[in-house]
Amino acid sequence: MYVAVKGGERAIDAAHEWLSEERRGDRRLPAMSLNQIIEQLSLTVARVMAEGSLYDQELAALAIKQSRGDLIEAIFLMRAYRTTLPRFGYSNPIDTGKMSCIRRISATFKDAPGGQILGPTFDYTHRLLDFKLAAEGDDQLSDDEYDTLKVHHEVHEQSKEIPHITEFLNKDGLIQAEVESDTTPDDLTREPLELPASRALRLQALTRGDEGFVLGLAYSTQRGYARNHAFVGELRIGYCDVEMDIPELGFSIDIGEIQVTECETVNQFKGSKKEPPQFTRGYGLVFGQSERKAISMALVDRAMRWKELGEDFVGAPAQDEEFVLYHCDNIQATGFLEHIKLPHYVDFQSELELIRKIRKEALAHQEAAKSEDNQPLEAAE
Amino acid sequence: MKSLPERKKWMSLLAKAPSELVSNTFSDVMERHGLTAEFTWLRKPxxxxxxxxxxxxxxxxxxxxxxxxxxxxxxxxxxxDVGHAYVQGRDKDKAEKAAIIDAYLQGDKAEIFAANIIAPIENALAAVKANREQKAAKTKVDFFTLVRGED
Structure with missing residues (x-):
């Protein structure tokens, strides 16, 4: 138990002052602007938005700057901020089929209609450090230069929608279908998590779950702990409109546009008592460009669907929704973990007294036993 | 008053438009046509x-x-005329301008606002999208599988 302590104000003030000095670093160097963070550390910004469960690039950049790049601290700041926001409502479900894609690949169909679009990917790079980036040479442009160099693309045709790959398998009945419904999903931010959790709740928890934790669980399924033979049926990154019904207008409008990464896995499935042999699916959807997380989420989503598919529970961590859902949130985890470093003097004092008492008793008991042991020995002599 | 689909469209464009573009086109129009947006709040930003x-x-x-x-x-x-705005992000200034624009788009100045604010926003957003999609198209590949020999 944590019991409040008093005092230490001066030390705390001095500590915070030093913290802010350290955060700023060497003041002979220019300070980072939020725009620089948004533009040049965009994948970090994406991660903080995803796990902070709040899409706002500026806020995420501010949180990264304030936390000195400690991402869990930054995510904590985002979560704390979002609790102060009044909830205007719920959007209509976004339509990822209408995504304006910057990347779209399939590991299962090389001739996927719509094509394979690599986009800005680290794949196929050699993972060698690029020392050119370390050189100070600045490629910054003035506004005029920027305008001159800007390529003006003609807007000549309506962009084509890129169909989801699983639709093609669906047509042949080879893949388990997703049943469209308009049920109101449970909301983790409104009700405490209760088990068994609906798939909606599991997806909400996973998409804001810790990337490292979800990755580790997904990897465990690949290594044999509830193996589900996943292929990346489709991975796409792009922009989706967010539409919401506006009560005072009586119709819906787009209230914004967000970047998301979506992964649909196609999983081998031999069939069970409930389901015929067919491909099954896992789903991952994450804010920003974050394909490692999206693929991981899809694998863990699939592992947790064992019950509805009539599979056996083999005791693997990734199948165990209680284990996954109660441990994937890095803010809950770090909150509990880090609180043990705060003063626990009263707790510890009582522990200390207890251990002294038990120890004294145990020692006395040992003494007594020793002298008892000695007596028969003496008697034998 | 304009029909619903159009209002839905312009409100959607205003929600997604860059703040700077809304602000610049708005002040241009107001200045050029000698308009001063006198309004009362129904709901402050x-x-x-x-x-x-x-x-x-x-x-x-x-x-x-x-x-x-x-x-x-x-x-x-x-x-x-009543104007509403729902815009992405935390931007009270943009929301205010978007609501004024929404109100004007329902009155007799609608064409001026449509041509000088909504059209440029639509073009700008379409250009961003076209730019993105044309870059994406350049990275389109054809993978082909190699047939393995017998031995």
Whole structure:
């Protein structure tokens, strides 16, 4: 138990002052602007938005700057901020089929209609450090230069929608279908998590779950702990409109546009008592460009669907929704973990007294036993 | 008053438009036509969150995906036209301008506002999208599988 302590104000003030000095670093160097963070550390910004469960690039950049790049601290700041926001409502479900894609690949169909679009990917790079980036040479442009160099693309045709790959398998009945419904999903931010959790709740928890934790669980399924033979049926990154019904207008409008990464896995499935042999699916959807997380989420989503598919529970961590859902949130985890470093003097004092008492008793008991042991020995002599 | 689909369209464009573009085109129009936006607040600009929903497996049952920030406000021009705004992000200034523009788009100055504010926003957003899609098209590949020999 944590019991409040008093005092230490001066030390705390001095500590915070030093913290802010350290955060700023060497003041002979220019300070980072939020725009620089948004533009040049965009994948970090994406991660903080995803796990902070709040899409706002500026806020995420501010949180990264304030936390000195400690991402869990930054995510904590985002979560704390979002609790102060009044909830205007719920959007209509976004339509990822209408995504304006910057990347779209399939590991299962090389001739996927719509094509394979690599986009800005680290794949196929050699993972060698690029020392050119370390050189100070600045490629910054003035506004005029920027305008001159800007390529003006003609807007000549309506962009084509890129169909989801699983639709093609669906047509042949080879893949388990997703049943469209308009049920109101449970909301983790409104009700405490209760088990068994609906798939909606599991997806909400996973998409804001810790990337490292979800990755580790997904990897465990690949290594044999509830193996589900996943292929990346489709991975796409792009922009989706967010539409919401506006009560005072009586119709819906787009209230914004967000970047998301979506992964649909196609999983081998031999069939069970409930389901015929067919491909099954896992789903991952994450804010920003974050394909490692999206693929991981899809694998863990699939592992947790064992019950509805009539599979056996083999005791693997990734199948165990209680284990996954109660441990994937890095803010809950770090909150509990880090609180043990705060003063626990009263707790510890009582522990200390207890251990002294038990120890004294145990020692006395040992003494007594020793002298008892000695007596028969003496008697034998 | 314009028909609903158009209002839906312009409000959507205003929500997604870069703040700077809204601000610049707005002041141009107001200045050029000697307009002063006299209005009363029905709802002052307010920052809040909207829970974005998505569908399991892209097409299945909805789930709560995560929140986004939104700023909204409502106002009434002197002539009685009411404007609403819901814009992405935390931007009270943009929300105010978007609501004024929404109100003017329903009155006799609609064409001026449509041509000088909404059209440039639509072009700018379409250009961003076209730019993106043409870059994406350049990275389109054809993988081909190599047939393995017998031994």
């Amino acid at each position: 307010e920052i809040g969150g909207v829970m974005i929903q998505a569908r399991a497996g892209a097409t299945g049952a909805p789930f709560n995906f995560g929140e986004m920030t939104v700023t909204r406000c409502s106002l009434k021009l002197e002539n009685g």
